[in-house]
Amino acid sequence: MSVLSVSGLKTHFFTRDGVVRAVDGVDFELDRGEVLGLVGESGSGKSVTGFSLLGLVDPPGKVVEGNILFCGQDLTTASQQHMQELRGSRIAMIFQDPMMTLNPVLRIDTQMIEAILAHEKLPRKVAWTRARDGLAQVGIPSPEQRLRAYPHQLSGGMRQRVAIAIAFLNNPDLLIADEPTTALDVTIQAQIVHVAQTLCRERGTALIWITHDLAVVAGLADRIAVMYAGRIVEAGATDQIIDHPRHPYTVGLLGSVPSANRRGQRLAQIPGMTPNMLSLPNGCAFQERCTRGDELCRGDVDATFDEAGGYVRCFHPHGSEAGA
Amino acid sequence: MSLIVFFGVNVIGDPVDMLINPEADQAEIERTIRALGLDKPIHEQYLYFLKGIGSGDFGKSFIFGEPALKLILHHMPATIELALVSLIMAIILGIPLGLYAGLFPERRSSRLIMAGSILGFSLPTFWVGLMMIMLFAVHLGWLPSTGRGDTAVFLGIESSLWTRDGLSHLFMPALNLALTNISLVIRLTRAGVREAMHQDYIKFARAKGLHPRRVIGVHLMKNILIPIITVLGLEFGSLMAFSVVTESIFAWPGMGKLLIDSLLQLDRPVVVAYLMIIVLFFVVINLVVDILYSVLDPRVRLKDQGS
Numbered sequence: 168m169s170v171l172s173v174s175g176l177k178t179h180f181f182t183r184d185g186v187v188r189a190v191d192g193v194d195f196e197l198d199r200g201e202v203l204g205l206v207g208e209s210g211s212g213k214s215v216t217g218f219s220l221l222g223l224v225d226p227p228g229k230v231v232e233g234n235i236l237f238c239g240q241d242l243t244t245a246s247q248q249h250m251q252e253l254r255g256s257r258i259a260m261i262f263q264d265p266m267m268t269l270n271p272v273l274r275i276d277t278q279m280i281e282a283i284l285a286h287e288k289l290p291r292k293v294a295w296t297r298a299r300d301g302l303a304q305v306g307i308p309s310p311e312q313r314l315r316a317y318p319h320q321l322s323g324g325m326r327q328r329v330a331i332a333i334a335f336l337n338n339p340d341l342l343i344a345d346e347p348t349t350a351l352d353v354t355i356q357a358q359i360v361h362v363a364q365t366l367c368r369e370r371g372t373a374l375i376w377i378t379h380d381l382a383v384v385a386g387l388a389d390r391i392a393v394m395y396a397g398r399i400v401e402a403g404a405t406d407q408i409i410d411h412p413r414h415p416y417t418v419g420l421l422g423s424v425p426s427a428n429r430r431g432q433r434l435a436q437i438p439g440m441t442p443n444m445l446s447l448p449n450g451c452a453f454q455e456r457c458t459r460g461d462e463l464c465r466g467d468v469d470a471t472f473d474e475a476g477g478y479v480r481c482f483h484p485h486g487s488e489a490g491a
Numbered sequence: 492m493s494l495i496v497f498f499g500v501n502v503i504g505d506p507v508d509m510l511i512n513p514e515a516d517q518a519e520i521e522r523t524i525r526a527l528g529l530d531k532p533i534h535e536q537y538l539y540f541l542k543g544i545g546s547g548d549f550g551k552s553f554i555f556g557e558p559a560l561k562l563i564l565h566h567m568p569a570t571i572e573l574a575l576v577s578l579i580m581a582i583i584l585g586i587p588l589g590l591y592a593g594l595f596p597e598r599r600s601s602r603l604i605m606a607g608s609i610l611g612f613s614l615p616t617f618w619v620g621l622m623m624i625m626l627f628a629v630h631l632g633w634l635p636s637t638g639r640g641d642t643a644v645f646l647g648i649e650s651s652l653w654t655r656d657g658l659s660h661l662f663m664p665a666l667n668l669a670l671t672n673i674s675l676v677i678r679l680t681r682a683g684v685r686e687a688m689h690q691d692y693i694k695f696a697r698a699k700g701l702h703p704r705r706v707i708g709v710h711l712m713k714n715i716l717i718p719i720i721t722v723l724g725l726e727f728g729s730l731m732a733f734s735v736v737t738e739s740i741f742a743w744p745g746m747g748k749l750l751i752d753s754l755l756q757l758d759r760p761v762v763v764a765y766l767m768i769i770v771l772f773f774v775v776i777n778l779v780v781d782i783l784y785s786v787l788d789p790r791v792r793l794k795d796q797g798s
Contacts, residue, residue, distance in 0.1 A: 221698055223694065226597075251703075254699065259698065260698040261695075262691045262694065262695055264691060267691035267692060268691045270692040270696065270713070270714070271692070272713045272714055272787065272789060272790075273710070274789075281705065282700070285700050285701050285702065285705075286700060319789070330695070
């Protein structure tokens with residue numbers, strides 16, 4: 168059975184200027200130990216999707232529709248109390264900026280032990296030992312000393328390791344990683360990806376890796392879902408998406424990744440800007456920036472599925488020119 | 492500082508006119524002037540004064556003939572008591588109200604709190620004090636309007652905190668003095684909460700599945716307390732120094748009342764000594780605030796253990 172099954176998820180923000188449909192009908196499934204790369208530009212709704220899963224969408228935002236089945240139970244109807252029990256124990260999350268995620272005025276041991284004790288009645292000593300082992304597992308040298316440190320005494324990479332260690336303290340079934348490498352050096356990025364990947368594999372934790380960087384997920388994810396303006400426009404196996412992208416937006420994203428093969432050539436750009444979420448056009452949100460857009464695109468787009476379970480939400484996908 | 496104060500007070504007026512019996516003859520005036528040391532040139536007076544300070548002597552009050560320092564110290568407990576109680580009021584009323592207004596900014600009750608805090612800021616203390624006397628002392632007759640009431644000695648400290656009568660005397664002036672600070676703390680707390688609630692560390696704490704009480708009580712509070720402590724520390728100094736208005740209205744026998752009386756009677760040594768002591772207070776308070784800082788915020792500690 169799948170760990171997570173999201174269907175028709177809609178999270179809207181009711182602002183003074185109107186309703187922002189940050190997440191507008193997202194579906195995906197995740198099996199035990201599977202890694203999903205959720206890719207998209209800033210403001211495409213990928214982080215909000217993550218927060219929706221945890222039930223941490225702040226007002227004026229609200230999950231308005233859809234189901235989130237986690238191990239068979241629907242999280243959209245779960246009580247606050249129940250969500251609080253799930254958070255940190257069965258579903259964990261790490262954030263983009265490791266400088267900001269750890270509380271600057273609390274020591275690492277306080278922040279780790281409280282995460283354990285929030286979910287289990289244990290003697291402090293036992294919790295402390297588990298915290299120390301947790302730090303050792305994410306590759307932090309001399310963990311006993313680090314436990315007594317404050318966040319500002321650690322480097323960015325170290326802090327993100329601590330955050331990962333905290334996330335894994337209670338052996339979650341699902342880890343949501345919200346751009347955890349964006350704020351780090353490239354060399355550190357690779358290490359962090361490696362640490363998270365190893366731990367997930369060892370423990371069978373399903374992973375949702377939210378990023379705007381296709382290069383990072385290409386080597387990490389089993390499947391990729393590309394988000395644009397609150398919707399998943401294309402999803403499929405990683406190889407499929409990287410080698411044969413079908414949605415014009417995915418093609419554009421891939422084209423804008425610098426690579427050694429295209430040295431000296433001009434880097435492709437997707438023309439235009441991310442659409443204003445307050446006034447999305449009817450139909451496909453990408454139509455105005457799309458080279459293939461026409462009148463057809465103003466109608467509702469349904470997903471076209473392929474044999475492998477991947478899908479694309481486009482009237483004129485790449486790779487199907489013969490049929491079009 | 493001592494220089495400014497000393498010369499500044501000299502400019503205000505001649506205390507001799509105030510002190511001397513109008514029927515005194517020239518010889519008597521001369522004698523008084525000489526007795527007070529006012530016949531010497533001002534720089535000599537100043538040096539004499541400095542020499543006195545060195546040995547803890549601020550000079551004698553012209554009016555009471557007692558050492559100025561002793562006079563002030565005698566009035567100090569009443570003022571400290573008043574300032575302390577109003578500081579505590581500011582904390583126990585201001586922080587919870589600010590927290591509430593910050594956590595639920597949309598609620599009508601929060602708006603009410605904020606509107607109230609604006610009034611607390613902008614209404615002049617003396618007017619509120621008078622209105623309080625009108626309401627509680629004159630109309631309702633619940634609380635006494637003047638004086639300090641009975642005092643008792645407890646743990647070696649003589650204070651009106653230990654008696655019912657003392658407390659009832661203390662309540663109104665303390666609240667009156669606290670009003671501005673309550674508003675200040677409400678606003679500071681609210682602003683801090685509003686800012687911190689969107690920080691990632693709060694989201695991360697919630698994502699760890701912590702109880703909301705712990706998220707707010709520990710993760711949030713420890714961060715927003717830093718600016719509140721700074722301001723309250725400085726405000727405590729001001730409370731002590733400028734409780735003058737409140738003390739006058741409620742006839743509270745504290746330092747502020749003494750200052751006003753001394754100023755009116757041009758009792759120079761007392762005024763100078765008072766200002767010197769206030770300066771000392773501010774310095775000490777700032778030191779305490781700095782120490783509290785390092786307790787709250789590990790980033791300002793000069794040297795940390797364990798790293």
